[in-house]
Amino acid sequence: MRVTYLPAMAPEPGEAPRAFAQRVRGALAAELGRATTEHGHDDERLQKHARRRLKRRGAPREDLAWALPETGLVKSVLGFDCAEAKGHLDAYLDARAAAVDKPASYFSALRADESPELRALYDRRVAAGLGPTLTFREFLAAKALAREGG
Numbered sequence: 001m002r003v004t005y006l007p008a009m010a011p012e013p014g015e016a017p018r019a020f021a022q023r024v025r026g027a028l029a030a031e032l033g034r035a036t037t038e039h040g041h042d043d044e045r046l047q048k049h050a051r052r053r054l055k056r057r058g059a060p061r062e063d064l065a066w067a068l069p070e071t072g073l074v075k076s077v078l079g080f081d082c083a084e085a086k087g088h089l090d091a092y093l094d095a096r097a098a099a100v101d102k103p104a105s106y107f108s109a110l111r112a113d114e115s116p117e118l119r120a121l122y123d124r125r126v127a128a129g130l131g132p133t134l135t136f137r138e139f140l141a142a143k144a145l146a147r148e149g150g
Contacts, residue, residue: 006031042071042082049086053093078144085140092139099132109134112146121145 006027011020029036074080080088095109106122107114121142134142 004031038070038072040072042075042085045082046071046085046089050089050093053090074140078140079147080140080144088140088143089136091143092134092136095139096133096136100134101132110139110142110146112142115146117145118142 009020009024009027011017015023025036071082071085074085075082091111095111098105098109100106100109103114103119103122106125107118110118112118125138130138
C-alpha cells in the first residue's frame with residue numbers, strides 16, 4: 001500500500017461547509033486522478049429497489065448500469081426525491097422494453113401527452129442518433145420536463 005499525505009486544508013474565511021467539503025473532495029480526486037460524483041445513500045436505495053424489481057424478471061446484473069442517476073443531482077436539478085425516483089423507476093421498467101423510435105411510442109413510454117417541450121426533446125434525441133430505447137436518466141429528465149412544461 002502506498003500512502004500519500006496531502007497538505008492540510010482548512011475552510012476559507014466565510015466558506016460554507018459544503019463548499020469546503022467539495023474543495024477537499026476535489027483535492028483528493030485530483031491526487032487520485034479520479035472524478036467525483038454526487039452518489040449517496042439514496043443511490044444505494046434506488047439500486048436495491050432496481051435489483052429487487054429486475055431479479056423478479058430474471059434480468060442480467062449488467063442491466064443495473066442505467067440505474068445510477070446520482071439521486072442528489074436528480075433531486076437538486078429535476079426536483080425528484082428518492083421515493084419519486086423509485087416510482088419513476090417502476091414506470092421505466094414497465095416501459096423500457098418498448099421501442100421509442102416513433103413519437104407516439106416515445107410519449108406512450110413516458111405516459112405523457114405530447115407537448116412542444118417533449119417533442120423538442122424527442123427531436124433532439126433523434127438528431128443525436130440515440131438508439132430505440134430510453135435510458136433511465138433520459139426517462140427521468142423527460143418526466144421532469146413533462147411535469148414542468150407539459
